[in-house]
Amino acid sequence: VEATASDFASQKFDFVVVGGGTAGLTVAVRLTEDPNIRVGVIEAGQYRPGDPVIEVPQSAVAPGNPNGTALAGNPTYDWLFTSTPQPGFNGASIPLPRGKVVGGSSAINEIVWQRGAKAEYDLWSTTFGNGPRWSFSGLLPYFRKAENWTPPGSNLPLQVSPSLASAHGTQGQISVSYTSFTSSVEKPLIQAAVQLGLKYNGNPDLGDPTGVAPIGRNVDPVKGIRSYAGNSYYEPNAARKNLVLLTGAQATKIVFKTTGKNISATGVQYVVGGTTYTVNATKEVIVSAGTFQTPHLLELSGVGNKTILAQYNIPSVLDLPGVGQNLMDHPFTGSDFSFPPGTLTLDSLRFNATFRTEQQNLYTSQHKGALTYTPAINSPVTLQSLVGTAETNAMMKNLTAFLSTFPQTPLQKVQYQAQLDMLKAGDAPFLVMGELPTGGFLGPADFNTSYTTAVIMQVHPFSRGSVHIGSSDPLAAPIINPHYFEVPFEVDIYVKALQWTQRWFTSKTVGGAVHLPAASDVKTDAQWDTYVRTHTQSVNHPIGTSAMVPLSMGGVVDSNLKVYGLQNVRVIDAGIFPLTIGTVIQQTVYAIAEQGADIIKEAWNIKAY
Numbered sequence: 001v002e003a004t005a006s007d008f009a010s011q012k013f014d015f016v017v018v019g020g021g022t023a024g025l026t027v028a029v030r031l032t033e034d035p036n037i038r039v040g041v042i043e044a045g046q047y048r049p050g051d052p053v054i055e056v057p058q059s060a061v062a063p064g065n066p067n068g069t070a071l072a073g074n075p076t077y078d079w080l081f082t083s084t085p086q087p088g089f090n091g092a093s094i095p096l097p098r099g100k101v102v103g104g105s106s107a108i109n110e111i112v113w114q115r116g117a118k119a120e121y122d123l124w125s126t127t128f129g130n131g132p133r134w135s136f137s138g139l140l141p142y143f144r145k146a147e148n149w150t151p152p153g154s155n156l157p158l159q160v161s162p163s164l165a166s167a168h169g170t171q172g173q174i175s176v177s178y179t180s181f182t183s184s185v186e187k188p189l190i191q192a193a194v195q196l197g198l199k200y201n202g203n204p205d206l207g208d209p210t211g212v213a214p215i216g217r218n219v220d221p222v223k224g225i226r227s228y229a230g231n232s233y234y235e236p237n238a239a240r241k242n243l244v245l246l247t248g249a250q251a252t253k254i255v256f257k258t259t260g261k262n263i264s265a266t267g268v269q270y271v272v273g274g275t276t277y278t279v280n281a282t283k284e285v286i287v288s289a290g291t292f293q294t295p296h297l298l299e300l301s302g303v304g305n306k307t308i309l310a311q312y313n314i315p316s317v318l319d320l321p322g323v324g325q326n327l328m329d330h331p332f333t334g335s336d337f338s339f340p341p342g343t344l345t346l347d348s349l350r351f352n353a354t355f356r357t358e359q360q361n362l363y364t365s366q367h368k369g370a371l372t373y374t375p376a377i378n379s380p381v382t383l384q385s386l387v388g389t390a391e392t393n394a395m396m397k398n399l400t401a402f403l404s405t406f407p408q409t410p411l412q413k414v415q416y417q418a419q420l421d422m423l424k425a426g427d428a429p430f431l432v433m434g435e436l437p438t439g440g441f442l443g444p445a446d447f448n449t450s451y452t453t454a455v456i457m458q459v460h461p462f463s464r465g466s467v468h469i470g471s472s473d474p475l476a477a478p479i480i481n482p483h484y485f486e487v488p489f490e491v492d493i494y495v496k497a498l499q500w501t502q503r504w505f506t507s508k509t510v511g512g513a514v515h516l517p518a519a520s521d522v523k524t525d526a527q528w529d530t531y532v533r534t535h536t537q538s539v540n541h542p543i544g545t546s547a548m549v550p551l552s553m554g555g556v557v558d559s560n561l562k563v564y565g566l567q568n569v570r571v572i573d574a575g576i577f578p579l580t581i582g583t584v585i586q587q588t589v590y591a592i593a594e595q596g597a598d599i600i601k602e603a604w605n606i607k608a609y
C-alpha cells in the first residue's frame with residue numbers, strides 16, 4: 001500500500017528499504033511474502049503504473065537519437081546526473097541517466113536481458129572470497145527465480161539450442177521473451193558476423209555468453225510491454241498491508257545508535273516537500289539506492305572515508321574508505337551507417353507516417369510490431385575472436401607494460417590479474433558488438449534515410465572511478481568521476497573493434513551500407529584516437545562502489561551484503577559487484593536481490609516461500 005510522508009514516519013517497520021528500484025523492490029516484495037514482516041520502502045520518484053512511455057518497449061530506443069530516449073534525459077524519469085569533465089574524453093562531461101521512478105533504472109533501461117560468463121561470477125566466489133553462494137552455480141537458481149521465461153518463436157532470426165530452456169525459470173516475476181520484430185538489416189548482419197568469424201551460440205545463458213546468440217528481453221510477450229520491477233514485482237503485490245511504499249521522498253541520512261563498539265541503524269531520515277521526517281526500523285536498514293546514490297547516502301550518514309566527510313563537516317560514524325571507490329562502467333562507442341532507400345529500420349517510424357500509423361494500430365490491436373522492438377544483436381565477444389591470438393597477445397603485452405607503472409589499490413591489483421587471466425584464456429568477453437536499427441549517433445538523422453548504428457560496449461575496462469559527496473546539502477547530486485580511458489588499451493581495443501565493424505556493416509552480405517563521413521574519413525591512428533574520445537558515451541552499467549570484497553582489499557560489504565562495521569545495514573544493488581561482467585547487468589542485479597532476500601530470511605528466521 002502507499003502512505004503519506006507523515007503516516008509513513010509513524011509506522012513500525014522491521015525493515016526500511018531505501019530506493020524502490022530494481023533491487024529494492026525485489027527485496028521488499030520477497031520479505032513481505034511473510035505477512036508478519038513489515039517493510040517500508042522510501043522512493044524519490046513517483047509510482048507510474050501503466051505509463052506507456054515506460055511500458056511500450058520502443059520508447060527505450062528513440063529513432064533518430066540512440067543517445068537520448070523518451071526516458072533517459074527526461075526529468076520525469078531520470079535523475080539527470082552527469083559525469084565530471086573526463087580528460088579521457090578531451091574534457092567532455094557525459095550524461096549518466098538513472099531511473100527516478102518506482103522501478104528505478106529497470107523502468108528506463110533498454111530492455112536487454114543477458115547473463116555474464118561463468119568465469120566472471122566464479123571470481124566473486126573464489127578470488128574475492130565470497131564463497132559458493134556467489135559462484136555461477138550459486139547464482140543460477142536466482143537467475144531462474146526472477147524469470148517467467150517464454151521460449152522464442154519461429155520468427156527469431158537465429159536457431160536456439162534445445163538446452164536453452166534448462167537455463168531459465170518460468171515461475172518468476174519478470175517476463176522474459178525474445179524479439180518478435182526485426183528490421184530488414186538484422187538477419188544479414190547476423191549472417192555477416194558469423195562469416196567474419198564470430199561463433200554461433202545457441203545457448204548463451206549457461207556460462208558462455210560469447211558469440212552471436214539469441215538475445216533475451218524483459219518484455220511480456222502477450223501484452224507487448226516492458227516487464228520491470230515496478231509492474232512485475234511491486235504492482236501485483238501493491239495491496240499487501242505489510243509492504244508500505246512512500247514515493248516522492250528522498251532519504252538524506254541513516255540514523256545510528258553507537259553503544260561501545262556496536263554501531264546500529266535505528267531508522268532513516270527523509271525529506272518530502274522541504275520537511276524532514278524520520279522512520280524507524282527495528283531489524284535492518286537496506287540501502288538499494290543504486291551505484292551512485294548508495295555511497296552518497298552512506299557518506300551523508302557519516303559512513304565512508306573520514307577525510308572526505310570532514311571536508312563537508314559531516315561527523316564520522318565509521319571510517320570506511322572503500323565507500324564510493326571502485327566505480328566501473330561500460331562505455332560504448334559506435335558509428336552510423338546509412339542504407340539504401342526502402343530499407344526498413346526504426347527510422348521508418350520517424351519519416352514514414354503510413355508505416356507509423358500501421359505499426360501503432362498493430363501494437364494497439366495485437367501488441368506486436370515495431371513498437372515492441374528491442375535490440376536483436378548484442379554479441380559479447382573475446383578480443384581473440386575479433387583480432388586473432390597474435391594481435392591479442394601483442395596488445396596484452398602493451399597493456400601489461402602500462403599497468404606495471406599505473407598506480408593501483410590492493411583491490412585493483414587483484415582485479416587486474418583476474419582480468420588479464422580472462423583476457424588471455426578467452427573465457428570472458430571484452431567487447432559486446434551490437435546494433436540499433438536507427439541513426440543519429442554521429443549527428444542529426446536525415447529525414448528520408450534509414451540508418452543503423454553499430455553499438456560497441458567495452459565490458460572489462462581497467463580504469464577505475466569514484467562517486468562521492470560534493471556538498472553538505474543532502475539533496476545535491478553526488479560527484480561522479482568514472483575516469484574513462486585512463487588506460488590506453490581501452491582506446492586501442494575500440495579502434496580495432498570499429499575497424500572490424502566497418503568490415504561487418506559494409507560486407508557483401510549486409511549489402512549497401514554506407515559509413516557516414518564522420519567515420520569513414522578516419523584513417524590515421526591519431527584520427528582514430530580522436531574519433532573514439534569524441535564519440536564515446538556510457539551504456540549505463542555503473543557498478544562496484546559498495547564492493548563485496550574483503551575489508552583488507554577496500555571492501556564495503558561482506559558476502560552477506562552487510563556493511564563492514566555496522567550491525568544491521570545491508571547494501572543490495574548494482575554497487576556490490578566486485579568486478580564487472582561482460583554483458584548487460586540488470587539480470588544479475590535481480591539475482592543479487594533475490595539471493596539477498598534469502599540471506600536476510602535465513603538471518604531472521606523468516607519463512608521462505
Ligand SMILES: Cc1cc2nc3c(=O)[nH]c(=O)nc-3n(C[C@H](O)[C@H](O)[C@H](O)COP(=O)(O)OP(=O)(O)OC[C@H]3O[C@@H](n4cnc5c(N)ncnc54)[C@H](O)[C@@H]3O)c2cc1C
Nearest residue numbers: 019021022023044104105109110111112251574584585586
Ligand atoms: C538508460 C539505461 C539503459 C540501460 N540498459 C540496460 C539494458 O538494456 N539491460 C540491462 O541489463 N541493464 C541496463 N541498464 C542497467 C540496469 O538497468 C541497472 O544496472 C539496474 O536497473 C540498477 O538497479 P539498482 O537496483 O542498482 O538501481 P536502480 O534501479 O536505479 O534503483 C535505485 C532507486 O533508488 C532511488 N533512490 C536513489 N537515491 C534515493 C534516495 N536518497 N532516497 C530515495 N530514493 C532514492 C532511485 O530513484 C531508484 O528508484 C540500463 C540502465 C540505464 C540507466
